[in-house]
Amino acid sequence: MFIMSPKELAPTEDQGVVFGVVNTPANSTLDQVTFSTREVNRTVMQIPEAGFTFQLTFPTGGFWGVGLKPWEERKRSAFQIVPEVQRRVGAIPGIQTFGILPPALPGGGQFPVELVLSSTAETAEILGFATTLQQKAAASGMFAFPPLIDVKVDQPESQIEIDRDKVAELGLNLESVAQDLAAALGGNFVNRFSVAGRSYKVIPQLLRAERMNPSQLSNIYISGPNGQLIALDAIAKIHSAVVPRSLNRFQQLNAVKLSGVAIRPLDEALAFLETEAAKLLPTGYTLDYTGESRQLRTEGNKFLPAFILAVVLIFLVLSAQFNSFRDPLVILAGSVPLGMFGALALAFLKMPNPNMRYWTDGWTTTINVYSQVGLVTLVGLVSKNGILIVQFANTLQEQGLTKLAAVREAAVTRLRPILMTSVATICGHFPLTLVKGPGAAARNSIGLVLVAGMLLGTAFTLFFVPAIYVLLARDHRKAQQDTDLTATEGQDAADAPASLEAAS
Numbered sequence: 001m002f003i004m005s006p007k008e009l010a011p012t013e014d015q016g017v018v019f020g021v022v023n024t025p026a027n028s029t030l031d032q033v034t035f036s037t038r039e040v041n042r043t044v045m046q047i048p049e050a051g052f053t054f055q056l057t058f059p060t061g062g063f064w065g066v067g068l069k070p071w072e073e074r075k076r077s078a079f080q081i082v083p084e085v086q087r088r089v090g091a092i093p094g095i096q097t098f099g100i101l102p103p104a105l106p107g108g109g110q111f112p113v114e115l116v117l118s119s120t121a122e123t124a125e126i127l128g129f130a131t132t133l134q135q136k137a138a139a140s141g142m143f144a145f146p147p148l149i150d151v152k153v154d155q156p157e158s159q160i161e162i163d164r165d166k167v168a169e170l171g172l173n174l175e176s177v178a179q180d181l182a183a184a185l186g187g188n189f190v191n192r193f194s195v196a197g198r199s200y201k202v203i204p205q206l207l208r209a210e211r212m213n214p215s216q217l218s219n220i221y222i223s224g225p226n227g228q229l230i231a232l233d234a235i236a237k238i239h240s241a242v243v244p245r246s247l248n249r250f251q252q253l254n255a256v257k258l259s260g261v262a263i264r265p266l267d268e269a270l271a272f273l274e275t276e277a278a279k280l281l282p283t284g285y286t287l288d289y290t291g292e293s294r295q296l297r298t299e300g301n302k303f304l305p306a307f308i309l310a311v312v313l314i315f316l317v318l319s320a321q322f323n324s325f326r327d328p329l330v331i332l333a334g335s336v337p338l339g340m341f342g343a344l345a346l347a348f349l350k351m352p353n354p355n356m357r358y359w360t361d362g363w364t365t366t367i368n369v370y371s372q373v374g375l376v377t378l379v380g381l382v383s384k385n386g387i388l389i390v391q392f393a394n395t396l397q398e399q400g401l402t403k404l405a406a407v408r409e410a411a412v413t414r415l416r417p418i419l420m421t422s423v424a425t426i427c428g429h430f431p432l433t434l435v436k437g438p439g440a441a442a443r444n445s446i447g448l449v450l451v452a453g454m455l456l457g458t459a460f461t462l463f464f465v466p467a468i469y470v471l472l473a474r475d476h477r478k479a480q481q482d483t484d485l486t487a488t489e490g491q492d493a494a495d496a497p498a499s500l501e502a503a504s
Contacts, residue, residue, distance in 0.1 A: 005347035006265035007367040010104040011441035014078040022062035023096040026155040036094035049074040109291015111259040116288040118253040130256040147260030158214040171225040331386035334465035339382035342456025374449030382457040397476035422458040
């Protein structure tokens with residue numbers, strides 16, 4: 001059940017905000033992007049639950065968000081609002097943007113799914129494999145949109161190739177040519193001047209209208225000998241090409257990252273990408289993760305060691321308490337698996353698509369950091385029932401009852417304290433399953449695990465612990481008889497010399 005249950009780092013929360021990432025064409029300008037992002041602001045503010053918006057806009061992209069009204073002032077949750085936000089912003093021309101919910105735990109990434117392909121191969125080769133993997137992910141139906149690739153080969157670039165022979169014929173030198181071009185196009189400041197007590201940078205540069213496209217570069221003139229002006233196209237040629245916007249590296253290797261939002265559990269989406277990548281990538285390629293995906297893969301797999309450590313620790317403590325290895329085994333074998341079954345049943349019945357509302361959503365959860373904390377806690381809570389039965393059964397055996405009669409009497413006698421403590425524990429955690437509002441998903445997750453585990457664990461413990469006790473527990477009545485016999489023999493041996501001395 002644990003293997004088949006959906007897994008994620010943490011359940012997505014309604015944090016009262018929807019974020020958006022803006023992708024723009026490579027040759028876009030700030031004016032063009034601002035026009036589109038203003039439309040984003042206008043359209044999202046038409047949503048009834050929208051309270052305010054914020055934006056960061058750059059020529060190469062941007063970031064925006066819409067803050068929702070407080071819980072008590074809106075009828076829809078953020079999960080219900082995101083599809084409407086996506087529908088509205090997806091129709092805005094000039095940019096590509098997506099509405100997403102922020103992660104419940106800070107992870108340093110923008111998207112839940114962030115998979116990195118890295119290798120010593122050229123970036124173009126890695127990009128080809130990443131594009132194929134992107135197509136497979138889009139066809140799988142597991143993602144809200146085709147995963148984004150951070151390396152984009154769409155940046156137009158113009159290179160000025162200077163003819164050294166012509167420069168020499170005209171009496172120029174490369175240093176003066178470079179200085180004139182830098183002054184016209186570079187945008188670097190050369191000095192400062194003061195006005196009204198404030199210092200300002202002096203930035204020599206052509207007017208923006210005179211450097212909008214590569215063809216205008218031919219209108220630039222270079223200072224020649226004796227103050228002559230020489231056209232740039234007389235000594236240079238302009239070559240245009242398309243290059244990547246950036247060449248990224250990860251762990252000192254060339255890397256391409258795929259980012260996306262899964263509409264299935266995060267673990268399932270990553271497992272799909274990992275399986276397809278294993279089929280696709282040749283030797284020498286590695287898979288890595290960033291953000292929430294990295295947290296899930298590096299920290300999410302530490303539950304089993306922690307769970308085993310908890311069971312071993314409880315076993316050792318009970319062994320010292322009962323002075324036996326059998327009794328702790330009876331307690332843990334008769335209570336812990338049953339409690340785990342009750343808790344994992346709610347995770348096993350969770351609908352695999354977290355974005356599709358279903359009637360079981362109110363009482364099911366996923367395997368996440370909060371439910372894992374509940375499972376570890378449940379080990380100690382549910383073991384308490386077995387301790388009450390086994391300890392009292394051992395006492396009854398020492399009083400002369402058989403093993404079967406002792407455990408039957410212990411189960412009946414200890415029924416009341418078991419029910420009292422279990423009901424108190426269940427009632428104490430039950431309000432967590434009813435929480436609504438900020439942080440509700442995390443509290444629901446740990447509450448459902450504890451309540452279900454204690455409820456089913458308590459019900460079955462009353463039957464399974466006595467059965468396992470009869471099979472595995474030591475016969476304390478026989479041990480007590482052997483102890484009494486040994487004590488009697490020792491007393492007789494001690495009294496024998498005294499009797500012989502009295503007789504003599």
